[in-house]
Amino acid sequence: MMQRIAGTPARFLHGLHPLTKVILGCGIGIYALFLKNPHALAILLFFVVGVVASLRPRLSLPRVVALLSVLLAFAAANFLVAQDPAHAVTYTLRLVVFLLAIPLFSLTTSASDLAAFLSRLPVPPGVMVSLLLMWRFFPTLAEEVRRLRLFVHLWGKSWPLTKRIYRGLVVPLVFYVFDYSERLTLALELRGFSPGLARSCRQFPAFRLRDGLMLTAVVCLMGLCGVLEWARR
Amino acid sequence: MIDVRGLCVRYPNQPIPTLRGLDAEFRQGETTLLLGPTGSGKSTLAFALCGVIPQLLKADVSGSVRILGRSPWETPLWRTCRTLGFLLQDVNAMAFTERVEDEIAFGLENACVAPQAMETLIERALNFVNAKQLRGRLLRTLSSGELQRVMIAALLALDQRFLILDEPCAYLDQQSRGVLLDLLGALADQGKSLVVIEHRPELFRTTGVRPFYLHQGRLSSQTPSQESLAPVPKGPPGRVCLRFEDVEFGYGDADGFPLLSQVSFEVASGESVVLRGANGSGKTTVFLLAMGLLCPRKGTIVVCDIPVGARASKRRIPDATLVLQWPQAQLFMPTVWEEVRVRASDDEAVGEELEFLALEPLKDRHPRSLSMGQMRRLTLAAALAARPRLLLLDEPSVGQDDRSLKLMIRRLSRFVGEGGALLSATHDERVAAVLGQRELFLEKGTIHERKGGRYEGVHGDSLCLPAVVECARGSIHGKGP
Numbered sequence: 001m002m003q004r005i006a007g008t009p010a011r012f013l014h015g016l017h018p019l020t021k022v023i024l025g026c027g028i029g030i031y032a033l034f035l036k037n038p039h040a041l042a043i044l045l046f047f048v049v050g051v052v053a054s055l056r057p058r059l060s061l062p063r064v065v066a067l068l069s070v071l072l073a074f075a076a077a078n079f080l081v082a083q084d085p086a087h088a089v090t091y092t093l094r095l096v097v098f099l100l101a102i103p104l105f106s107l108t109t110s111a112s113d114l115a116a117f118l119s120r121l122p123v124p125p126g127v128m129v130s131l132l133l134m135w136r137f138f139p140t141l142a143e144e145v146r147r148l149r150l151f152v153h154l155w156g157k158s159w160p161l162t163k164r165i166y167r168g169l170v171v172p173l174v175f176y177v178f179d180y181s182e183r184l185t186l187a188l189e190l191r192g193f194s195p196g197l198a199r200s201c202r203q204f205p206a207f208r209l210r211d212g213l214m215l216t217a218v219v220c221l222m223g224l225c226g227v228l229e230w231a232r233r
Numbered sequence: 234m235i236d237v238r239g240l241c242v243r244y245p246n247q248p249i250p251t252l253r254g255l256d257a258e259f260r261q262g263e264t265t266l267l268l269g270p271t272g273s274g275k276s277t278l279a280f281a282l283c284g285v286i287p288q289l290l291k292a293d294v295s296g297s298v299r300i301l302g303r304s305p306w307e308t309p310l311w312r313t314c315r316t317l318g319f320l321l322q323d324v325n326a327m328a329f330t331e332r333v334e335d336e337i338a339f340g341l342e343n344a345c346v347a348p349q350a351m352e353t354l355i356e357r358a359l360n361f362v363n364a365k366q367l368r369g370r371l372l373r374t375l376s377s378g379e380l381q382r383v384m385i386a387a388l389l390a391l392d393q394r395f396l397i398l399d400e401p402c403a404y405l406d407q408q409s410r411g412v413l414l415d416l417l418g419a420l421a422d423q424g425k426s427l428v429v430i431e432h433r434p435e436l437f438r439t440t441g442v443r444p445f446y447l448h449q450g451r452l453s454s455q456t457p458s459q460e461s462l463a464p465v466p467k468g469p470p471g472r473v474c475l476r477f478e479d480v481e482f483g484y485g486d487a488d489g490f491p492l493l494s495q496v497s498f499e500v501a502s503g504e505s506v507v508l509r510g511a512n513g514s515g516k517t518t519v520f521l522l523a524m525g526l527l528c529p530r531k532g533t534i535v536v537c538d539i540p541v542g543a544r545a546s547k548r549r550i551p552d553a554t555l556v557l558q559w560p561q562a563q564l565f566m567p568t569v570w571e572e573v574r575v576r577a578s579d580d581e582a583v584g585e586e587l588e589f590l591a592l593e594p595l596k597d598r599h600p601r602s603l604s605m606g607q608m609r610r611l612t613l614a615a616a617l618a619a620r621p622r623l624l625l626l627d628e629p630s631v632g633q634d635d636r637s638l639k640l641m642i643r644r645l646s647r648f649v650g651e652g653g654a655l656l657s658a659t660h661d662e663r664v665a666a667v668l669g670q671r672e673l674f675l676e677k678g679t680i681h682e683r684k685g686g687r688y689e690g691v692h693g694d695s696l697c698l699p700a701v702v703e704c705a706r707g708s709i710h711g712k713g714p
Contacts, residue, residue: 112335116342139331143373150526151562154555167565175601186289187329190319192343192391194311200345202338 012054012210013108018117020211022135024218025105031222032097038086040225041093047221048100055108071096103138111136115193116201125195132188132195133181140184144176145169235259235282235395235426239296241450242277242286251277253450254296261394264417264427266437268456269447270634271606275430276322278447279397281306282428284313300395315344318393322400322430322605322632324377324384333359333367333375337387344391358390359383363412374484377558377628378404378512378660385413396420397428402436403631404558406511406660410436432634433661435459460635462667465646465655468503473535474553474623474654475500475523477680480532482515482522491530492518494678502622505645505655507665510675516658517558519675520625523656524555537622554616558628560608564600569611572600577618586614589644591637606632613641617648624648626657630664642667 013021028044035041071092078088114135118128152168159167193199237257243250251274259265259282267275280286284305287294298305305313321327330336337355346354359365362382372380381404388396398417402410414436421427431437434444434456446456476499483491492515500506508516521527522534525541534541537552554576557563566572569592573583587593590610595603600611609632616624626645630638645668649655659665665672672683 110332110335111330112332112339112342115329115339147562150521151557153526154524154549154563171565172561182289183326184329186285186321187327189289189310190283190285190314190321190327191329191340191387192311192314193339194309194343197311197343198345199342200348200351201342202335202348202351 013051013105015208015210016108016214017205017207017211018109018113019207020214021105021109022131023215025102027222028218029098029101031225032094032101035094035225035229036090037225037229038089038093040228041090041097043221043228044225045093045097045100047218048097048104052100052104103142106135106138107142109135111139112202113205115199116204119195119199119201120204128195129185133184136184137180140180141173141176144173148172234261234301235428236299237282237296238298240278240281240298241293241295242274242281243293245291245293250293250450252281255450255452257445257452259395259426259428261426262421262424264421264429264437264442266434266442266444267428267430267447268432268434268444271632271637272604273447274450275447276399279319279399279428279430282397283317283319284308284310285319311343314393315391316393317395317397318388318391320384320388320396320398320401322403324381327384327387328372328380331371331373333364333370333372333383336372336383337390340387340391354390358386361389361412361416362386363409376404376513376517378406378409381405382409382512389416393425395426395428397430399430400432400632401429402431402433404512404628404660407662409512410660432630432632432638433663435663460639462639462642462663463646464667465505465642465649465670467505467670468649468652470504471502471652472538473499473501474537475656476533476535477519477523478533478535480522480534481530482518482527483530491678493522493529493675496532496675496678496680498673498680498682500623500654500656502652502654503649504670505649505657505668506671506673507669508656508658508673508675508680509660509665510658514675515678516675517627520555520557520627520656520658523625524550524553551619552622553625554619554621554623555625556609556612556616556627556629558631560605560612561601563612563615564608567599568596569598569600569603570596572611573615573618576615578620582618582620586618586644590614590640604632606634606637609633610637610641613644617644621653623654623656626655628659629657630659630661638664 028048032041032044035044074095075088075092078091079085082088114132118132121128123131148169152164235258237255237259240252240255241250242252255278267278269275277286277292280290281294282298282300282305286292287306288310294306300313300317305317328336330339334355337358338351341351341354355368356365359368362385364379364382364386367375367379367383372383375383381401385398385401401413405413417427417429429437429442437444444454444456446453477496480493480496481491482493496519508519510516518527522529523536523541525536536550539550541550564572566575570583570587573586574580577583577586584593587596590613592607592611592614595607600608603611609629613626613629629641633641642664645655655668657664657668659668674681674683
């Protein structure tokens with residue numbers, strides 16, 4: 001959904017350096033796991049939603065309603081377990097930030113930019129392959145979901161919604177996830193890729209001023225959230 | 234040279250080896266055509282030749298394989314793939330990047346080709362497979378045939394000495410296939426060694442190839458004669474089951490260039506119609522529109538008396554079924570039997586379809602454990618078990634050996650004979666000849682009907698094979714034959 005289609009203008013996020021996006025995606029996602037203050041989490045969420053909005057994703061009303069319903073159900077389940085509304089809100093916000101941050105940045109990073117950047121990182125080959133697998137997982141999964149959602153419509157309303165979701169989406173996705181690392185490894189190796197080897201690069205992504213600005217903005221934001229979380233205790 | 238001696242491969246939990254003491258030599262400057270029924274071990278042999286077996290796919294192997302004296306089983310796969318290029322049957326599984334030019338550049342980057350040289354190599358590789366116009370496109374927007382051409386270009390750009398191609402013509406249109414066959418001939422002339430896995434030996438009749446038949450795990454140079462396919466007879470004439478009237482459709486913005494414009498045609502009960510056209514001309518799009526999975530910009534689509542154009546509700550059209558060219562996308566149930574049962578009216582219909590398409594022995598297997606050809610037969614069985622009035626069939630012959638194809642055609646003959654309406658898209662001339670009581674040709678967004686051996690309104694050069702492709706006579710890296 002968020003990858004650029006030929007001829008469409010690139011958004012701000014597409015032009016960022018892969019390193020910036022890895023830091024932002026993983027940084028924000030992991031940072032959210034440490035925050036307990038709902039206000040701090042809300043600020044972080046506000047920022048992430050703002051970045052999502054800058055990509056102008058196509059969202060239909062039923063999809064928004066479905067997403068909100070899932071979140072409400074999650075919050076309700078948390079409330080039932082802990083009997084504490086603040087706890088439910090905190091965990092729900094944390095989940096949303098975590099689930100949005102990493103896919104958001106990985107969906108806007110092209111595979112070739114990522115491979116070019118990772119091959120220049122001074123990290124062990126195992127770590128590099130793991131990063132590659134993790135970062136490519138979300139875009140390929142998003143594409144598979146899009147395909148499956150299209151074909152499950154062939155069943156129309158002759159199947160109940162739960163069956164359509166379970167049989168048409170969940171089961172094929174489980175197979176896809178199990179198969180994912182094997183397929184990607186095969187694709188990489190058949191093309192002569194090895195994480196430990198030097199490779200040339202057609203267009204190496206450059207680190208630009210906007211990367212610096214974005215990183216500074218996020219560090220400031222995280223600082224503000226940190227103040228709310230820890231300084232006011 | 235690739236030298237194979239006493240090769241045995243047995244997959245875990247399988248009592249019988251897939252390959253049994255196979256001996257072969259694949260020499261440079263030679264094209265070897267590997268034939269054999271579905272499940273005979275053609276792909277297994279290809280995987281063992283390049284080292285995917287046993288390095289990535291676990292199996293017990295014995296004997297030896299040597300590529301220029303080196304064993305691919307003991308050499309890292311990436312190193313073997315610098316000298317041996319492998320095109321998988323499922324080209325989707327090979328793609329790593331999002332964009333066509335990035336995909337070709339990816340292999341070049343791995344081979345440490347200088348960035349300055351890459352643009353020329355990408356350009357030439359795309360020219361070789363007639364895909365220059367696809368350069369800026371996203372891979373996910375390509376048709377299967379276009380993707381296959383791009384992945385072949387990605388291999389050619391690397392200029393490897395050995396090439397193993399698993400059904401390289403499966404999704405290619407007539408023109409692209411002609412270009413590829415010329416190109417393969419030129420590559421063999423340059424001294425490359427080519428191993429081509431194919432179900433249609435007739436495609437290679439004019440080129441100097443060495444055919445091998447793989448049966449019961451062993452190679453034989455004696456190939457069985459091709460089975461003849463009986464044309465699908467006309468059924469009792471009836472009502473129109475599918476009607477397109479001035480349909481316009483385009484992906485992306487509503488004011489963007491339409492892929493289809495003023496498309497009008499009908500398919501009635503008791504007739505079998507074949508839809509043909511170049512890769513990316515919109516054949517699959519026509520099917521998706523007919524099933525209401527896409528919404529046309531203009532025009533009317535009526536399927537089994539239900540208008541589907543507006544697609545206000547995502548209701549199923551009970552009398553129409555679509556069999557996609559990617560069978561995995563239509564398999565949801567835990568066993569073969571249940572997969573057919575879920576759409577069938579009764580158990581009797583399930584048994585009948587499984588028996589007809591030789592799936593009865595596999596009825597307890599998980600659908601995703603089947604071979605590509607078996608999966609395709611299963612999706613057809615499931616579609617027919619629903620007893621539809623209209624069947625839309627996308628590329629039915631891909632991955633099918635002669636026997637399976639004969640079974641499918643026999644079943645489709647019965648379907649049409651009983652008054653069913655069949656619309657199929659295929660690039661396989663043999664299948665088009667037996668299924669095509671009428672032939673429609675999709676070109677530049679509009680449909681033309683074949684009358685008296687000619688397509689009315691179609692440019693002459695669209696349907697004939699190009700003459701010898703001059704560019705195929707030089708190698709990607711500029712060396713002549």
